[in-house]
Amino acid sequence: MPAHPLKIGLIGAGRIGSLHAEHLATRIPATQLLMIADSNEEAARSCAERYAVPHCTQDYMNILRHPDIQAVVICTSTNTHAQIIEEAARMGKHIFCEKPIALDLRSIDRALAAVDQAGGKIKLQIGFNRRFDANYRRVRQAVEQAEIGRPHLLHITSRDPAPPPIEYIRVSGGIFLDMMIHDFDMARFLIGDEVEEVFTLAGVMSDPDIGEAGDVDTAVVMLRFASGVIATIDNSRRAAYGYDQRVELLGSAGAIRTDNNYPNTAIISDGQSVHRDLPLHFFLERYTESFVRELTAFVEAVQHDQPVPVNGQDGRAPVLLAIAARRSLDEQRPVRLNEDF
Amino acid sequence: MPAHPLKIGLIGAGRIGSLHAEHLATRIPATQLLMIADSNEEAARSCAERYAVPHCTQDYMNILRHPDIQAVVICTSTNTHAQIIEEAARMGKHIFCEKPIALDLRSIDRALAAVDQAGGKIKLQIGFNRRFDANYRRVRQAVEQAEIGRPHLLHITSRDPAPPPIEYIRVSGGIFLDMMIHDFDMARFLIGDEVEEVFTLAGVMSDPDIGEAGDVDTAVVMLRFASGVIATIDNSRRAAYGYDQRVELLGSAGAIRTDNNYPNTAIISDGQSVHRDLPLHFFLERYTESFVRELTAFVEAVQHDQPVPVNGQDGRAPVLLAIAARRSLDEQRPVRLNEDF
Amino acid sequence: MPAHPLKIGLIGAGRIGSLHAEHLATRIPATQLLMIADSNEEAARSCAERYAVPHCTQDYMNILRHPDIQAVVICTSTNTHAQIIEEAARMGKHIFCEKPIALDLRSIDRALAAVDQAGGKIKLQIGFNRRFDANYRRVRQAVEQAEIGRPHLLHITSRDPAPPPIEYIRVSGGIFLDMMIHDFDMARFLIGDEVEEVFTLAGVMSDPDIGEAGDVDTAVVMLRFASGVIATIDNSRRAAYGYDQRVELLGSAGAIRTDNNYPNTAIISDGQSVHRDLPLHFFLERYTESFVRELTAFVEAVQHDQPVPVNGQDGRAPVLLAIAARRSLDEQRPVRLNEDF
Amino acid sequence: MPAHPLKIGLIGAGRIGSLHAEHLATRIPATQLLMIADSNEEAARSCAERYAVPHCTQDYMNILRHPDIQAVVICTSTNTHAQIIEEAARMGKHIFCEKPIALDLRSIDRALAAVDQAGGKIKLQIGFNRRFDANYRRVRQAVEQAEIGRPHLLHITSRDPAPPPIEYIRVSGGIFLDMMIHDFDMARFLIGDEVEEVFTLAGVMSDPDIGEAGDVDTAVVMLRFASGVIATIDNSRRAAYGYDQRVELLGSAGAIRTDNNYPNTAIISDGQSVHRDLPLHFFLERYTESFVRELTAFVEAVQHDQPVPVNGQDGRAPVLLAIAARRSLDEQRPVRLNEDF
Missing domain, CATH: 3.30.360.10 (Dihydrodipicolinate Reductase; domain 2)
Known part of the structure; x- marks a missing residue:
């Protein structure tokens, strides 16, 4: 394990969420998956157990408020993406969000504005894995x-x-x-x-x-x-x-x-x-x-403070x-x- | 050589015309290429010589009027196709015509009408070889x-x-x-x-x-x-x-x-x-x-009085x-x- | 038809013989197939008719003795190849012979010796069409x-x-x-x-x-x-x-x-x-x-007095x-x- | 991490040894890599650090004697394979050994005999990964x-x-x-x-x-x-x-x-x-x-007491x-x- 792994919270433990959890736990050494949230508590728990993640929760705010967690991976249903991005941005977390950001442009624009207000201090990458x-x-x-x-x-x-x-x-x-x-x-x-x-x-x-x-x-x-x-x-x-x-x-x-x-x-x-x-x-x-590589690229962008390969505008277009x-x-x-x- | 080869006149001895002449002369045994016409007399002559065609002419009407010729293959420039079809139909010749019949629908419709007036006695096939x-x-x-x-x-x-x-x-x-x-x-x-x-x-x-x-x-x-x-x-x-x-x-x-x-x-x-x-x-x-096969199919449609595989409507559409x-x-x-x- | 086509006699009108006859008649313009021989007279006749060959015979010696015939194509059963090569060589005919020349080396060597005795005046090509x-x-x-x-x-x-x-x-x-x-x-x-x-x-x-x-x-x-x-x-x-x-x-x-x-x-x-x-x-x-091309190559070698692409030694080895x-x-x-x- | 992971010691931290270490550490959840041995102490240490393996040693006997270690993966140079197999068999460890067992049949037969003497209690799999x-x-x-x-x-x-x-x-x-x-x-x-x-x-x-x-x-x-x-x-x-x-x-x-x-x-x-x-x-x-799958198969054979897919005889032949x-x-x-x- 590297000296300073990126500490990550994962929100949404469904099909894609579980896949990202597996990759973070086994294929991407530079990270530490600290907590998994899912409104279905059982889903969060079983996913955490499977990949030896120390914490699980029903309330994703526990991830956003956790002082050690530096980045979140958002895998909830689409209609919640934009709001969680806004909240995570306000809490200063780096964000990896599954596509699409939202189904309407207004929600997207609000989410992107929240990220912009962080003044370049946080990264937002959209999950266009292909x-x-x-x-x-x-x-x-x-x-x-x-x-x-x-x-x-x-x-x-x-x-x-x-x-x-x-x-x-x-x-x-x-x-x-x-x-x-x-x-x-x-x-x-x-x-x-x-x-x-x-x-x-x-x-x-x-x-x-x-x-x-x-x-x-x-x-x-x-x-x-x-x-x-x-x-x-x-x-x-x-x-x-x-x-x-x-x-x-x-x-x-x-x-x-x-x-x-x-x-x-x-x-x-x-x-x-x-x-x-x-x-x-x-x-x-x-x-x-490509799922492994997109998360690896996100982690590297955060750790070396470089541009993410798929940014908010790439999520909107x-x-x-x-x-x-x-x-x-x-x-x-x-x-x-x-x-x- | 078969007992009753289809006697053919070829009008237009350019690139495609020469190709059809070669195929008629060497690859399609059930035919006899009797005459080649081209407004460029030299082109007609050299093509006829190359494939041992007995007659050549500058005036395609010599083909249309030739009593032994049963079918014509039209390879002239597009702007002449429709008129030659009309004339050939009136003279009772079966017609194989290169695509397109014409660049405007009016000319096409006139040509197809001329073929229709023959009352099903003549075949018209369009050269969609592919x-x-x-x-x-x-x-x-x-x-x-x-x-x-x-x-x-x-x-x-x-x-x-x-x-x-x-x-x-x-x-x-x-x-x-x-x-x-x-x-x-x-x-x-x-x-x-x-x-x-x-x-x-x-x-x-x-x-x-x-x-x-x-x-x-x-x-x-x-x-x-x-x-x-x-x-x-x-x-x-x-x-x-x-x-x-x-x-x-x-x-x-x-x-x-x-x-x-x-x-x-x-x-x-x-x-x-x-x-x-x-x-x-x-x-x-x-x-x-496919060039050989389309002419073979035309010859067979004529000789066995069967529908051509690419008819006038297929030329118009x-x-x-x-x-x-x-x-x-x-x-x-x-x-x-x-x-x- | 070219000014001086190579005049050819074909010996053996079975499966391969018929194929060569078809190619000589329709695909290789520089030749004229004058006579077809087969010990089965009916086979010789029907093949000759199909490809408009003027003469047919039961006795291939009629081909070897024909003064106008310059080259023979030997498609008989293997056990007769070597002898016909010897005879054709003595009559000064150019020879295209199906493979193998013979099943034993002695027959082959005798056939090749007969060709050699012609002092380079006749060509021998073996039918390795591939x-x-x-x-x-x-x-x-x-x-x-x-x-x-x-x-x-x-x-x-x-x-x-x-x-x-x-x-x-x-x-x-x-x-x-x-x-x-x-x-x-x-x-x-x-x-x-x-x-x-x-x-x-x-x-x-x-x-x-x-x-x-x-x-x-x-x-x-x-x-x-x-x-x-x-x-x-x-x-x-x-x-x-x-x-x-x-x-x-x-x-x-x-x-x-x-x-x-x-x-x-x-x-x-x-x-x-x-x-x-x-x-x-x-x-x-x-x-x-490749069948068409090998015969074409033979005809060209004869007409331009150039080495054949598959010679007697290539037949023996x-x-x-x-x-x-x-x-x-x-x-x-x-x-x-x-x-x- | 599963309830009872297979505890493994890896002997030889060269190119293939490092590869197996990586796979055991990141791709095969049912195992725990406890110790790495290499006669080059630095090689053992750096490999252990890279994959968060708790122990490393210069002397592979420390692995064979370790009471918790159930299986060894042998990746040393070929001339040592047979002897280490013999020793590991005597210590009752399951054995995965890189190919070939040895360059001479006598050494192989001695190694296989040692495994046989364990009376079916230990598994030996040879690394024919393909x-x-x-x-x-x-x-x-x-x-x-x-x-x-x-x-x-x-x-x-x-x-x-x-x-x-x-x-x-x-x-x-x-x-x-x-x-x-x-x-x-x-x-x-x-x-x-x-x-x-x-x-x-x-x-x-x-x-x-x-x-x-x-x-x-x-x-x-x-x-x-x-x-x-x-x-x-x-x-x-x-x-x-x-x-x-x-x-x-x-x-x-x-x-x-x-x-x-x-x-x-x-x-x-x-x-x-x-x-x-x-x-x-x-x-x-x-x-x-295939490297990942062969080790996974070995682990499963040990854990479920089933035959290994590549046994000692497959190593000898x-x-x-x-x-x-x-x-x-x-x-x-x-x-x-x-x-x-």
Whole structure:
């Protein structure tokens, strides 16, 4: 254990919270996870026990008030993110918050303002973990080092193996805020530019229940960046073959594309076909390493007082894009980002 | 040679005309190429000599009037297609015509009407050769046999290694009518449905001259089919790595995608990278077999009096799509196909 | 048709003979196929009719004696090759002969001596068509241009989808002379060196009938080249997934490997696996282009009086290797090529 | 931390020892690493500090005598493995020992006898970590579940990016005992059978210093299994493109092959080629997960009193194969495993 580990409190011990707890406890040596909070006391306790975390609590204010805790990791439900950010900022804690900050811009702006008022003394990083994935980093590197010249066209494919429970869909904010938000972030990250206009085509193709809940299950959004780059993002809630996460970028001097990750490289040829196993099934398997890397990057940014790799503005922009994409769908027209939202 | 070969006259001995002449002379045994016409007499003569065609002429009417010639293959410049179709139909010749029939709907409709007036006695096939390519046929087969369930999302990538001469661009009708027209046809062919709405984003990204000529060099078009299927088509006039021709289709039970064709399968690993040679460079190399197959299919349709695989309506629809895509770009809005054109 | 086509007679109108006839008639313009001979008169006639060849005969001497015929293509059964080569050489005809020249070295040496006595006036090319395949040519190019440095290790995989009829096996000369002979040639071609030692392990693994016929159905041979390069060749008479034809070469500066050829590039992902269609099924589909190219190369060598790409010595060496490989199997020891055979 | 973690002492804090220490400390929760021993006191201390191990020592007997320590992980130099196994067995410790047990069969047999004398009360697992790699496990699964029928032919490719220092080569026991030993184990593991005969071709192709040290840098060994399966293993000390670790297995109903692992899936197409980054560079990157899994399996076997997945006989057999392979090279003949060794 290092001389001065970063002392951390984790708020929200659900699926993602438990994952971060595991990584903090076992994979990121420069930290000490001191306390876990969850409104479900049993969830907090069992998570703390599993990872030998000394304290657990039902009230996350116990984390924010704890004098030794330097940073918080917020993994609660989305509708509480903004307020906890505000409170944590006021208490002077560094903040790692899961995406999205909120489903509306007003809440986001208030949270970011609270962080700003700390005058640069606290860090806020948003959990867009895919930026830390080896495939996407390689694409970004190709852009930065001009391996494929200037970017012209980007395609992002992002499909889930199966939709979440319909109860979740109802409170998720819809496919654009819940699912495509990762891809909006990815588009900004890969191109390194801001979007000016979006256009959406979408429908209910596989799960009528999703339609009844007022959402769509399949969507394609076109983006026009300030630099003129054109991008498409396609999302489906149901890909029969599993989790499909690929990008493809054409530039003036070439193109780069990534494939999915697979559990093994074996190719089997039999009397019917030449085949391989399905890709890694879902985000927990597929993005394990990027979850570890994003927290490691946050810890390092705090410990060496350097800029976080995904800041508050990076948390706001994809929410705006998601809202605009939905408006485009509702009003059946291209929507410019400088409209009123 | 078969007992009763189909006797053919070829009109237009340019690049595509010469290719068809070669295939008729060497690869399609059930035909006899009797005469070649070209307004450039020398072009007609040299092509006839190369493939041992008995007659050549400067005036294509000599072909239309020749009593033994049963079918014509029209490879002249686009602006003459519609009129030659009308004339050939009146003379009772079966017609294979290169795409597009014309750059405006009025000319197309007049040509199709002339064919209709023959009362089903003559065949008209349009030269959308890519429908006969093994990769695309495999995708179509997957749709027809429901290997991937019902189609949801289609992506077509179609990029040229380098733009044609700027003089050609000027008279080409623009990227939508000249280049993307193949992809509009491909989208209809693969999905087996009609498009209801298009939206275009496009720009001049690599070749300013093309912009000065009033055209774009990079374009993405979104299509909404009557069945709800969403498609994107991306075109670039300049892909540094060569000819890029791929499709990808997501369905309710899976997905299918094609890769490019390569001159060989060799993979070289050296101290820098794991690499292979660039894809087949351009359409003459890439689509050789599909050019042979489309003419073979035409000959068989004529000889066995069966429907042609790409009829007059299949020639008209992509032109309408191209015109709508350009209007969408000009007016920066989604365009419905039932507007006035 | 060119001014002075090479006038050719084809001897043996079986499967390979018909293929060569088709290629000469339709794909290789610089030739004129004048006569086809087959001891089965009906086979000769029907083949001649199909490709519009003016003459057919039961007696191949009619070809050898025909004053206009400049070259013969020998596609008869193996046991007649050597004698027809001798006779054709004496009649001053250029000779393209299917592999192997013969199953014993004495016959081969007599045939080659007859060609030598013509004092360089006639060409003899042996039908090792795989040398003309795009994949293997690319590997050879990598060696010639030192893309992977000096060769160290070579692996050749060569498997048939299913064994030929047991009657064929009985007269075939065995797996080494009938099947692996292609791979012995390939090893010499790719490395550009002579083999000094072979060692064989083999067995009857899939088809007991083949064992009863005194042959093996699965074999691996190791080769040591004069330069020290080590190679392995594996053969199986039965690969459930079809025709498997690959090589892999390690050099001092890298490695190159080829994959099989497929009927299309489509990849299908469904609920079970990510799969593609089986490779091209057998040699007629897989090596079509290489059959065309080898005859084209022969015609050009004759017409421009240049060395043939696969000469008599290239026909003899693989037979010696096959005989040595069988001896190694029978005597369970490594066999040197400078032993008495 | 679990209620009753397995208490472990680690002997040898070099490259592999440090790796195991890291995994025990951070990735395998069911254990507690109590003490680290290394004859280099500083190495033991720094490794203990890095992973918060409470004790370190220069004398590994302090580990063997420690009453709380239940299991030892032996990572010392090869020439000490057998003796430490004997001593640890006498002290009743469970043993995980790096490969190979020893370079001679006598030492191995003495060590295994000591373990046997414990009467089944202690476990001995040998560190053939590659058996735990996802790719090879998938191949083994295909064999066990008869996905490809009965095995016929196996090819193992195993090449290092660059040779170790020549001082290491001199004491390594040679390429067969130091490097190919992994592949001998892999062959036994994948086929699930014993080898009866080996034949070796090998040479000094890339590093003359290795030849002067009495070793070879490139080797191919053929194996004949009792069941008749034929295998080849190729090793090179120097593959310009990095670490190359692949297998390929033909069975009666199909074939399975694995590819290398890569740092990312990105494919770049530029004006020269279609390329990807080199494979993961060496065994520490390539086999990280399999190192974790083998120790986890050992811990589980001890804790649940189940058979270890790689036992003492699995440690002996590859050494015998390596000695036989070297004899085959020296005497230039196939060597049977039932000869005197």
